[in-house]
Amino acid sequence: MSDTKKAFLKAAQEKSWDLTHRKTLQFNIGRYNQAVAKGKERYDNLNAAKNYVAALKRQVISRWDEYLLQFEKKAAANGIIILWAKDSNEAITHLKTIFEEKHAKLVMKSKSMVSEEISFNEEVENMGIEVLETDLGEFIVQTAGEKPYHILTPAMHKSKTDVAKLFNEKFNIPLDSTPEEMTAFVREKLRIDFQKSDVGISGANFLIADIGGVALTENEGNGLMATAFPKTHIAITGIEKLIPSFSDMATVWTLLSQHGTGQQITAYNSVFTGSKKDDETDGPEEMYVILLDNGRTNLYAKEEQYEALSCIRCGACLNACPIYRNVGGYTYDAVYSGPIGSVISPHYKGMEDYNHLSFACSTCGRCSEVCPVKIPLHELLLVNRRDAVEGKMTNTCETQALKLATKALKSRKQMDALGGNVKNFGAKIVGPYVWGKKRDMPVFAKKSYSQQQSSNSKLRTFNS
Numbered sequence: 001m002s003d004t005k006k007a008f009l010k011a012a013q014e015k016s017w018d019l020t021h022r023k024t025l026q027f028n029i030g031r032y033n034q035a036v037a038k039g040k041e042r043y044d045n046l047n048a049a050k051n052y053v054a055a056l057k058r059q060v061i062s063r064w065d066e067y068l069l070q071f072e073k074k075a076a077a078n079g080i081i082i083l084w085a086k087d088s089n090e091a092i093t094h095l096k097t098i099f100e101e102k103h104a105k106l107v108m109k110s111k112s113m114v115s116e117e118i119s120f121n122e123e124v125e126n127m128g129i130e131v132l133e134t135d136l137g138e139f140i141v142q143t144a145g146e147k148p149y150h151i152l153t154p155a156m157h158k159s160k161t162d163v164a165k166l167f168n169e170k171f172n173i174p175l176d177s178t179p180e181e182m183t184a185f186v187r188e189k190l191r192i193d194f195q196k197s198d199v200g201i202s203g204a205n206f207l208i209a210d211i212g213g214v215a216l217t218e219n220e221g222n223g224l225m226a227t228a229f230p231k232t233h234i235a236i237t238g239i240e241k242l243i244p245s246f247s248d249m250a251t252v253w254t255l256l257s258q259h260g261t262g263q264q265i266t267a268y269n270s271v272f273t274g275s276k277k278d279d280e281t282d283g284p285e286e287m288y289v290i291l292l293d294n295g296r297t298n299l300y301a302k303e304e305q306y307e308a309l310s311c312i313r314c315g316a317c318l319n320a321c322p323i324y325r326n327v328g329g330y331t332y333d334a335v336y337s338g339p340i341g342s343v344i345s346p347h348y349k350g351m352e353d354y355n356h357l358s359f360a361c362s363t364c365g366r367c368s369e370v371c372p373v374k375i376p377l378h379e380l381l382l383v384n385r386r387d388a389v390e391g392k393m394t395n396t397c398e399t400q401a402l403k404l405a406t407k408a409l410k411s412r413k414q415m416d417a418l419g420g421n422v423k424n425f426g427a428k429i430v431g432p433y434v435w436g437k438k439r440d441m442p443v444f445a446k447k448s449y450s451q452q453q454s455s456n457s458k459l460r461t462f463n464s
C-alpha cells in the first residue's frame with residue numbers, strides 16, 4: 001500500500017469521528033445549500049444554461065490547440081507577455097526571473113488554486129520575498145499556517161470563533177470580534193500592504209480566446225487591488241481555462257456564481273486585456289500570463305477521463321459529496337479535493353500514488369447531478385478505478401479478497417457453506433480494517449437467508 005493511501009486512510013478514520021469538524025462543515029455547507037437552492041429559482045431553465053456551458057467547454061477541449069493559440073496571439077497583440085510552463089519547476093523559474101528583474105520584496109496574491117499547485121508561497125518565500133494572501137479565506141489559512149481546505153471556500157473548516165481566536169493570537173484583536181469587525185481589520189491592513197507591493201498575482205477563472213483576455217471573478221475586490229496597485233501583474237493559470245468568446249461570459253459567469261455561492265453574479269467581475277495604456281491613470285505597467293500544463297495534457301490523453309478538463313472549479317461537487325463532508329479537505333492531501341480532485345489528481349500527480357482517491361466514493365452520483373458543466377464525475381471515478389486495477393496499482397490482498405468474494409457471492413451453495421458463527425468470527429478479525437475501528441460490523445444471522453426460507457416453507461407445508 002502506498003504511503004499516500006496509508007496517510008489517507010488514517011486521516012479519514014480520524015476526521016470522520018471528529019464531531020466538531022463535522023458540525024462546522026455541516027453548518028457551512030448547510031448555508032451554501034440554502035443560498036444555492038434560492039439562486040436556482042432565478043433560472044427559468046437552469047438545465048438549458050448547463051447544457052450551453054457544458055457544450056462550450058467540450059468544444060474548447062475538442063479544439064484545444066486552436067483556442068490556446070488564438071488566446072496567445074490575441075493576448076500578445078494586447079501587450080501581454082505569455083509564458084508557457086510544462087510543470088511547477090518551469091513556472092517557478094519564470095516567476096523567479098520576473099521577481100529578480102523587478103527587485104520584488106512584497107507580492108500580493110489573490111485567490112488562485114493553480115498557485116497552490118506550484119507551492120507558490122513556499123517557493124517565493126524561499127527567494128526571500130514576502131507573500132501576502134489577499135482573499136479573506138486565504139488570508140485566514142495563511143495566518144493559521146495552513147493550506148486551503150476547499151477550492152472555493154479555503155477556510156470552510158473554521159467557525160467564526162476559530163477565526164476570532166486566531167486573529168486574537170496573531171494580531172491581538174478582541175476575542176469577541178464580529179465577522180464584520182474581523183473583515184474590516186483585514187481590509188485595513190491589506191490596503192497599506194497593497195500600496196507597498198511590487199508584484200500582484202492572480203489566477204484566471206477564464207481565458208477568453210477571441211479577445212485575449214483574462215477573466216477574474218471575486219467577491220471582495222481584493223483581486224482588483226492585487227492587479228491594479230502593483231506595477232507588475234502576473235496571472236498564473238491552467239491551460240484548460242479557455243472560453244471561446246467574450247459573448248459567452250454572461251452565461252458562464254452567472255452559472256459559475258450560481259453553483260459556487262448561489263449568487264446571481266459575484267460582486268466583482270473583471271476582464272484584463274493588458275497593462276495600463278498611455279492614456280490611462282491606473283493599472284500595472286506590465287502584465288504576464290503563465291500558462292501551466294502540470295499534468296493537464298496527461299489527462300487530455302485519457303480517452304474517457306479527459307472530459308474532466310471542462311471543470312470550471314465551482315466547488316459544488318465537493319459540497320454535495322458524502323465522503324468530502326465526512327473526511328474533509330485536508331485528508332485528500334491534494335490541491336484539488338472532493339470528487340473533481342479524486343478524478344484529476346491521479347493524472348496530475350501520478351496514478352500510482354493517488355489512485356486510492358478514486359476508491360473513496362460511494363458512487364451515489366450526487367456530484368455528477370450538481371455539476372454545472374455535466375461532468376459524469378462518479379463514472380470517471382469508476383474508470384480511474386478500472387485503470388488502477390488493470391495497471392496492477394491496487395492492493396494485491398484486496399484484489400484477491402474481492403475476487404474470492406465475487407466467486408462466493410455468485411453461488412448460494414458457497415455462501416451457505418460457512419455458518420453465521422464462522423462469518424461473525426471472520427468479520428470480527430477483518431472488521432476493524434475494512435469497516436473502521438469505531439463502527440460495529442453488522443451481525444450475520446446464524447442461518448443464511450435461503451436456509452431460513454427453506455425452514456419457513458417446511459413449516460408452511462407442515463401447517464397446511
Ligand code: SF4
Pocket residue numbers: 259310311312313314315316317318340367370371372373374375377
Ligand atoms: S467538477 Fe463540476 S461541480 Fe465539481 S468543481 Fe468542477 S464544475 Fe464544479
